[in-house]
Every structure is written in structure tokens, then in C-alpha cells.
Amino acid sequence: MFNSFKNVTGAIMLAVLGVAASAEELRIGTASLGGAFYPMGQSIANIVNKYAGDDISMVPIVTGGSVQNPNLIASGEVEIAITNNNLAVLATRGAGPYSAAGPIDIGAVAALHPSVLHMVVLADSDIRSIEDLRGKSVAVGPAGGGTLGFVNFLFPLHGMTIDDITPSFVSYSDGFSQLTDGTVDAALALSGYPAGAVMQASAGADLRFISFSEGMLDAALEANDAYLAVDLGADVYGMEEGGTLIGVNNMLVAPNSLDAATVQAVTAAIFDNLEEFQAENAYARQIDPAMTQQLSIPLHAGAQAYFDAQ
Template sequence: MKKKFYTLLSGALASTLVLAACGEEGNGDDVDDTNEDGIEDAGEETEASDVDVSNLQLGTGSTGGTYFPLGQQIAEALNEHIDVDDFDLSSVSTGASVDNISSIYRDELHLGMTVHLPALDALTGAGAFEGVEMDNFGFMGHIYPEVMQIVTTEGTGVETLADLEGKSVAIGPPGSGTQEAAKTILEAAGLEEGDYEAMEEGFGDATSRIQDGNLDASFGLLGLPNGSIEELEVSGRDVKILDIDDETLATIEEVSGYEGYEIPEGSYDFLEDPVQTVTAYAVMVGSTDTIDEDLGYEITKTMFEHSDAISHQQGDHMTKDNAMNGSEGLPIHPGAEKYFEEEGILE
């Protein structure tokens, strides 16, 4: 049954709420419920029944990564096929995982794409969310497996993770799953902050600077294969993806939820041998403050039953068989739970 038009609550949040993970400075006031990263308590909750469905926003990531183009297509598929009056969803470029969850917490976004591990941290106030527990979001389905790809080129002198010492390295935008994973990997390899020149930028910008010879390497938690890497190869650069050695991998798996993954040879034209790296899940989460059960049901149902409208290659992973990947430990959005139970996906 179609949902009727909602009315947006005005003034639900102060516009001065900011997230240091987005690279912005706070207003200098001491706030007891703000963690050292600048993530503040959202304050008064917005009623889900008051959301304006004609002005919904989906947080994606940087323009050179996987989230942004895939998120655009997810939004287009929902706008075309969802059975909700006045429904209109826009996809917006953001700092990705941490940024998206924090913006949902502040009612600035309604849906967000995220690596499942930062989402778990948000629930307990750990990692980038230290001191602020965020529980106003729910899992709405698996999107695709995220694969860490550490890219460099011939001529940089970088053959191993250890060789990144003293090099310029793009670790991903503030608030991204890439940056969190990159720091975990570098620390496991024995490199602390200051041992390398950290550049906080999106993967697309980073590969452009690698192409120009202005950057030595870049981390990217991305779909496989990735278009920016393919474009870097086409530019004539001799591209390499760094291997994570067994000892470093064992440390990563011990201290985090990332799991070992082997990038198959031939995944790119230049890749003649498999590469050992790590993986996690990209998932969709939705606000439980502004997306009620009925709307959440329609969004989840449409996302999985019309995934064939998504031409991006990572859309192939959005199937009912994969729907619960990355959900362990996360609250399920009531609307998604209703759909998953209806389909026998969630017993």
C-alpha cells in the first residue's frame, strides 16, 4: 500500500553540529556528549512519520570510489520502481562509512552505504565513534564485498608495505572505511603515523596524482575490479597492487574484523599473479528515526527485487542469497526485517 506524503520537521537539529571525521573544526564549546573526534549527540529525535519522502538523501562516498557511482544507480532504481507516493531519493557524495553513519545520527541523511565494521563500532562507541554510541540506524541489506587494493606503480621503489615508509600515501578521506582499514594495515605492518606522508583524499583523486607522478601509493577499499585502477593502467603507467604478507595479515585478523582475501590473477590485465589482501562487506543502512517500517519495507523490497536495474558490476552481488552478508551483530531495520522474514531470508 502506498505511503502518503510526509512533512519534514523543521529545526530538528542545529546546523552547527559537525563531525571532525569530515575534516571540519568544531565551534570550540565544551560539550560533555561529544567524543574527541567531534561527534555530538544528535539531540531531540525526529519522528519517522514526519519525514518528507520527496526529499530523501542517500550518502555514498568519494567520486572516484565504488560507492558514488553505485549509489547513484541504486537511487535511480528506487526512484523508478518504488511504490511510494512522492518518493524521491538523491545520492550525495560524502566521506563514506563513518561520515554516512554520523550524518544519519544527526538526521542529515536517511540512508547510507558503509563498511559493516565501522557500523559495528558505531553501536558501541568504538573506533572513530569513540565515546558516542549510535543506535538510530538499521541494516537494510548487503551490497557487495569490499576488497582492499593498495595501488602503486613502477618507479616509486615500493614493492612491499614496508617500502611505504617515507613515501606519500593516500589513506582515504576522513570518515571513510578505507582510512580506518588503511591505518589498521599500516600499523600491522609496523608503520606508525608519521612514518609516511598521509594524504586524506578519495581514490579517484589519488589515482590521478599517481598517474601524474605526484603520489607514491593509494589505499582503496573498493569493489573488484575498480574503474579508476583500470583507467590508471590505460594511462600507460605500470600498475602494481601490493601484497599483504602472512604475518601482517595474521595481525590484521587478530585486531580487527577484516578477513583475508585473495585477488585472483587476471582481475586486471596487468595482474599476472594473485594478491593477498583483506575484505569486508559494503552494506546499506537506514535511519530508524526518519525511515519508518512501511517505508523501510518498500525501500528494501525494491532494492532487491529490482537490482537488475543496476548496471554497475557490483550490483550483481545484490541478491536475496547475499542479502544478510555483513549483518551479523547489526540491528536490522524494522522494514527490512519485515521484508526478509516475508521472503524467508531471515528466519
């Protein structure tokens, strides 16, 4: 699937951008449509194609998301990808969803925006907490996405497993469409904010966040220090009330085997032109360059070279 996308869509995109056909092509793994990773990947590709030099080009690839992306790097189906802080650690250790493949030799390239777990129902729903999801139909995002990882982390803390719900493994856009048309009772999406899928759903329906029961968010944060609490105001999605959500920082990663000069050029394109990047992509406005040197895995040699030169 990915090679076909590369050969057809990639060639068309590069032609439109005026990138030389002989340039080294980097496929950047993003996620499904409706979240933040795909538009983030598009903007990164745009800035790299503009500023990384004639010898490097980049094409965004739709993927299953943050869980799948390190595996796609390991298999050579993408050369660079977006994932979460916690998943990057698991990938380098060959743990969790990467236990079958073994350790994946990746390095950090750049800290990106944080993602938050949107747990959303229609405003008149009787679902108030995670516990209330028992026996309900829930859109949980693609099978390879980060949302499912959060489900498998949070549900056991609440004495539940995914078998306690009827999951719908669809893109965020489709999941929130299912919510508004009544096909599912709740929709979840690990995404930067505002998430396109949630914005689209909120245009035609009144929505509400599912809340954590008393003490459960603190328990979750204590169980995994890679996660953080994020307050979202009611104005973000036009809800009557905002919410305190659980989230995680994201990063751009690349195999340590990828040429250091190539990665340095990509890193320079992003951070030397950060204002332009942020003007194009709202999620990029949440990027703090200092966070890149505080990520949970070591920097790729090319990214380290860039920051050492600053």
C-alpha cells in the same frame, strides 16, 4: 554543504527522473568519486525512484565515505547510507571513530558488494610491502573514508602509524592521478572492484599491488573477523600479476527511527528488481540476498518485514 546539494542538485535530478516534487526525499550517503560507493548509490537511487512508489524518492550524495556516513545519519544530513560491516558495529556501539558521538541507532537494510583495499604502486616502484611505505608519500583517500580506517588498523600490526608516511587526503580519483603523475609514491583505495579510479590510472600507467609480508594477512584476519581475503586476478586491472587483498562486506543502513514502511519499500525495490539492478551496476552482481540476514548488526524493522514476507 549537504543541504545546498539537496536543494539544487537534488531538485534537478528528481525533475529529470520525473519524480513528484511532493515525494518523501531520501538522501543516500555514498563516498567520493572514483570508488564504488557513489555509482552504487546512484543505481540504488535509480531503482528506488522507479519502483518504490510515487511517495518516495532518493538522491545520491557525495560524502567522505564509509566512516563518515553513520555520523551523517546521526546528524540528519542523510537518511540512508552505505558503510562497511565493521564500521556499522562500531557505530552502534559508539566506539572507534564514533566514540565522540556515542552509539548511533542504525539498522541494516541490505547486504551489498564487498570492498577490497587496493594498495597500488607503479610497476617499477621499489615498494613491495606495507613496511616499505615508511617515509613515503601515500594517497589515503578522504579523511572520512574507510581507507583511513584500514590504515589505522593495518599499520600498527606492522609496527607503524600514519605518522610514518606523508598522507594525501584526497578523493580516490585524485589520489590515483597523483600516483600516475609522481606526486605520491603509492595510492590506497577501499573500494569495490573494478574501482573506477584504478581503472583510469591503469589506462595510462603500468601498476602493481603492494603485497602483504609473509603471515601478515593471516594476522590481520585473525585480529578482526569482519575482514576477509579477496583474490583479484591480473586481468581486473591489466597488471602482470594479481594479488590477494584484504576486504570487507558492505551494507546499506538506515536510522531505526526511519519509518518501517519506507524502508520496506526501499528493500523491496532493490531485491524484487535485483536482476535489473545488477544489469545497471557491475558491483551489484556481487550481491547475495542471503547475506542480508547474516550482517553484523540487526536488520531495520522495515527490512525485516520484507524478508519475513518472502
